[in-house]
Amino acid sequence: MKKILLLFISLMSLTQASAQFGKMPKFDPKQFQADMEQFITTEAALSPKEAEAFFPVYREMQKKQRILFDQQRRLRHIKPTDEAGCREAIQKSDDCELQLKEIQLQYHKKFMKILPASKVYDVLRAEEKFHRQIFSMNRFRRGGKR
Secondary structure, three states, rough: OHHHHHHHHHHHHHOOOOOOHHHOEEEEEEHOOOOOOHHHHHHOOOOOHHHHHHHHHHHHHHHHHHHHHHHHHHHHHOOOOOOHHHHHHHHHHHHHHHHHHHHHHHHHHHHHOOOOOOOHHHHHHHHHHHHHHHHHHHHHHHOOOO
16 A cells, blocks of 8 residues: 555656646746846947946836737737728727837937947847847747747
């Protein structure tokens, strides 16, 4: 009886361990932001003083963009049932895209008041590179193609 109980407990712990191994770690937005800022700081060769001046403005831009991204996501999950509804959804989506570009333009100008244009350019490229790497890692973890 003890052997059966011991075998059962071993199997349960093994099953639980394998289930834990297959799980993706939970997304932590604060850690993601910290990792991205560190990556950008390194890639764009920002000094501590430059990073201290730049990132509060950068976070402000992201906060405004996130509101529009959320609106776009909601629009993508709703399928209008008639032509007028489809037209309205398209117009709302286009409006969000235009607003996103306006925010980018506005903040890129602000960035260039804080940093030289060459560093702003490097920051923008570093942000793109960071996101590409994160998406590639997640695709790899989920068993997709690289």
